[in-house]
Amino acid sequence: MLEINGLNVGHDGNAILEVPHLSVFTGEHCLILGASGSGKTTLLSTLSGLLAPIAGELLIDGCNVHKLRGVAMDEFRGRHIGIIYQTLHMVGALTVLDNLLLAQYAAGLPQDREKAIALLEHLGVAEKKDHKPETLSQGQLQRVAIARAVINGPRIIVGDEPTSALDDRSCETVMELLLQLAASANASLVIATHDQRIKRHFHRQITLEGGQ
Amino acid sequence: MNSLSLSYAYLRHKILSTALTAATFAVGVAMIVVLLLVNAQLQNEFSNNLKGIDLVVGGKGSPMQLILSSVFHLDTPTGNISLDEAEKLSRHSLVKETIPIALGDNYQGYRIVGTTQAYPEHYNARLKAGGRYWQKKMETVLGAEVAAKSGLNPGDSFAGSHGLTTGGELHSGLPYTVVGILEQTGTAIDRLALTGRESIWHIHEQHDHDHDAEGAGHKNGAQGHHDDGHADAQGHGREITSLLITYSSPLAAVELPRQINSTTSMQAASPAFEVARLNTFMGTGTETIKYFAWFLIALAGFGIFTGLYNAMNERRYDLALMRSFGARPGKLFKLMMTESLAVAIVGLVAGVVTGHLFVESFAAWLASSKHIHITGRLFLIEEMWLVPVSLAVGALAALLPAIRVYRIDIFKTLVRR
Ligand SMILES: Nc1ncnc2c1ncn2[C@@H]1O[C@H](COP(=O)(O)OP(=O)(O)OP(=O)(O)O)[C@@H](O)[C@H]1O
Ligand SMILES: [Mg+2]
Numbered sequence: 001m002l003e004i005n006g007l008n009v010g011h012d013g014n015a016i017l018e019v020p021h022l023s024v025f026t027g028e029h030c031l032i033l034g035a036s037g038s039g040k041t042t043l044l045s046t047l048s049g050l051l052a053p054i055a056g057e058l059l060i061d062g063c064n065v066h067k068l069r070g071v072a073m074d075e076f077r078g079r080h081i082g083i084i085y086q087t088l089h090m091v092g093a094l095t096v097l098d099n100l101l102l103a104q105y106a107a108g109l110p111q112d113r114e115k116a117i118a119l120l121e122h123l124g125v126a127e128k129k130d131h132k133p134e135t136l137s138q139g140q141l142q143r144v145a146i147a148r149a150v151i152n153g154p155r156i157i158v159g160d161e162p163t164s165a166l167d168d169r170s171c172e173t174v175m176e177l178l179l180q181l182a183a184s185a186n187a188s189l190v191i192a193t194h195d196q197r198i199k200r201h202f203h204r205q206i207t208l209e210g211g212q
Numbered sequence: 213m214n215s216l217s218l219s220y221a222y223l224r225h226k227i228l229s230t231a232l233t234a235a236t237f238a239v240g241v242a243m244i245v246v247l248l249l250v251n252a253q254l255q256n257e258f259s260n261n262l263k264g265i266d267l268v269v270g271g272k273g274s275p276m277q278l279i280l281s282s283v284f285h286l287d288t289p290t291g292n293i294s295l296d297e298a299e300k301l302s303r304h305s306l307v308k309e310t311i312p313i314a315l316g317d318n319y320q321g322y323r324i325v326g327t328t329q330a331y332p333e334h335y336n337a338r339l340k341a342g343g344r345y346w347q348k349k350m351e352t353v354l355g356a357e358v359a360a361k362s363g364l365n366p367g368d369s370f371a372g373s374h375g376l377t378t379g380g381e382l383h384s385g386l387p388y389t390v391v392g393i394l395e396q397t398g399t400a401i402d403r404l405a406l407t408g409r410e411s412i413w414h415i416h417e418q419h420d421h422d423h424d425a426e427g428a429g430h431k432n433g434a435q436g437h438h439d440d441g442h443a444d445a446q447g448h449g450r451e452i453t454s455l456l457i458t459y460s461s462p463l464a465a466v467e468l469p470r471q472i473n474s475t476t477s478m479q480a481a482s483p484a485f486e487v488a489r490l491n492t493f494m495g496t497g498t499e500t501i502k503y504f505a506w507f508l509i510a511l512a513g514f515g516i517f518t519g520l521y522n523a524m525n526e527r528r529y530d531l532a533l534m535r536s537f538g539a540r541p542g543k544l545f546k547l548m549m550t551e552s553l554a555v556a557i558v559g560l561v562a563g564v565v566t567g568h569l570f571v572e573s574f575a576a577w578l579a580s581s582k583h584i585h586i587t588g589r590l591f592l593i594e595e596m597w598l599v600p601v602s603l604a605v606g607a608l609a610a611l612l613p614a615i616r617v618y619r620i621d622i623f624k625t626l627v628r629r
Binding site for chain 1: 225529536540541626
């Protein structure tokens with residue numbers, strides 16, 4: 001589960017927003033809405049352990065994440081948090097399948113080809129497994145990015161605008177796949193967006209003030 | 213997936229710059245290899261030829277030229293000396309052994325040398341089975357290379373031609389008969405045809421009927437001597453080109469050259485001294501090329517460095533991504549090192565192979581046109597130095613980019629690009 005207490009996020013010591021309290025239980029999902037500039041990316045980065053908070057604490061399965069330093073932080077993030085970046089960040093030198101294996105290799109986990117292929121099959125991009133990312137469409141890449149974010153069995157899957165570049169149909173498919181994968185892995189989805197189309201998939205929503 | 217396969221994928225992804233970097237590195241390595249090979253083999257040939265020759269006595273002129281012409285058979289001789297004086301010298305108490313050298317003709321560019329059996333014996337040359345040394349005039353024993361190139365066998369005969377290089381007038385009336393062939397010695401003898409001095413005198417006495425002796429220092433003052441069949445013993449007025457001398461005592465080094473140079477019309481030159489002098493000239497040349505080659509290696513190392521640095525820069529997203537997946541910095545360090553070392557090793561291997569191929573492919577040309585005998589099929593212990601040096605250059609080149617990986621701010625790199 002994810003728990004926030006008095007979290008103050010921002011850049012270079014300048015607070016942008018405060019989340020006094022939030023808890024997302026295992027298997028629960030949460031949507032973060034807000035206008036552009038309201039601090040969605042900043043908050044998500046803090047939740048992913050990429051950006052240190054100005055104040056407050058973030059607990060993931062009881063671990064005070066921002067107490068971790070350097071290598072320990074990287075390791076914790078690699079095992080427990082699956083991140084879908086807004087700009088997907090595929091490794092161009094590697095095939096789609098190797099991009100998934102890279103996540104396992106980097107995390108120091110055993111490389112499970114079968115699992116990776118099964119995941120790609122589930123997401124409908126298995127036939128592209130031996131292709132370089134540059135030959136895939138945006139929607140296909142999005143699905144590979146999802147597969148890569150979940151392959152190490154994270155407790156929290158964090159996505160920054162994972163659907164905003166997609167058309168209505170792809171948006172629906174991607175959301176359904178994300179929810180399915182999260183459910184089967186018993187993970188929590190935390191997604192930030194201004195995409196109104198996906199609102200209906202989430203019971204819990206927080207809306208950030210400010211921005212624009 | 214491991215650091216090897218990952219490095220391989222990255223190197224292949226940017227194959228052109230990888231190949232360029234490796235090629236620069238290989239050129240540096242190849243130059244070093246060529247230098248080492250050529251230097252070692254020339255030195256070796258030098259010392260083989262110099263073996264035990266303490267002094268060379270010949271006509272006045274450049275001492276370097278005297279040594280080059282009489283010991284290495286490379287240059288033209290300085291001029292003749294009288295046989296009488298040479299023989300007087302042979303009986304000198306400070307002289308242990310003398311080898312006469314009489315030049316004048318060639319066969320297909322290979323010098324025909326009038327001498328005594330002491331010459332091949334001094335260099336431990338051995339006759340191939342079925343051969344013998346010359347007993348009569350116009351009998352000859354061929355050096356290994358001459359025999360191999362000409363295809364002549366004992367029993368065959370050939371006509372020498374006038375002068376020390378091809379193109380001279382053929383002495384077709386007085387052919388030589390091959391009576392023996394020498395094994396390879398690794399000295400100048402390999403490319404000589406040896407015969408008794410009488411043959412040289414005989415030919416040129418005949419020859420001098422219609423020609424004034426000139427050129428190539430073969431000038432025999434024995435015009436008019438027709439009955440040279442047993443002229444050996446008296447030899448009045450006869451000349452040879454030079455005399456190779458071995459001392460009987462170390463004292464001779466002080467006494468003999470001074471004596472000869474001041475009291476006779478002959479010149480005495482010390483091969484050791486002249487070769488040392490030659491080495492200081494050539495030495496600076498090879499030193500310069502050597503430094504240039506190391507410079508190229510350093511440049512290639514710098515190439516690997518900038519190549520890696522740029523690759524690292526382009527790849528900071530990938531590296532940050534790997535860290536966001538939990539990759540320890542050590543893993544990324546290993547990845548960069550593997551990549552750099554792989555390029556260095558490929559460059560090293562390619563360079564060593566190229567260097568040897570280069571020497572080997574020029575060996576034939578050098579042998580025929582410059583009479584320099586080298587081979588590419590020789591591996592020197594010195595070449596082993598290239599391994600640690602190349603690896604060190606590769607490792608050094610990866611160090612700074614690899615250290616920079618530790619400093620990557622994942623948030624700034626991946627989220628705020
Ligand atoms: N690296 C940074 N340093 C300083 N200020 C920043 C930095 N990144 C973002 N900000 C500021 O923080 C605020 C929130 O930015 P953030 O990117 O979190 O908004 P957002 O809700 O994700 O917007 P969008 O919907 O456009 O992506 C903005 O005012 C922005 O200018
Ligand atoms: Mg944003």
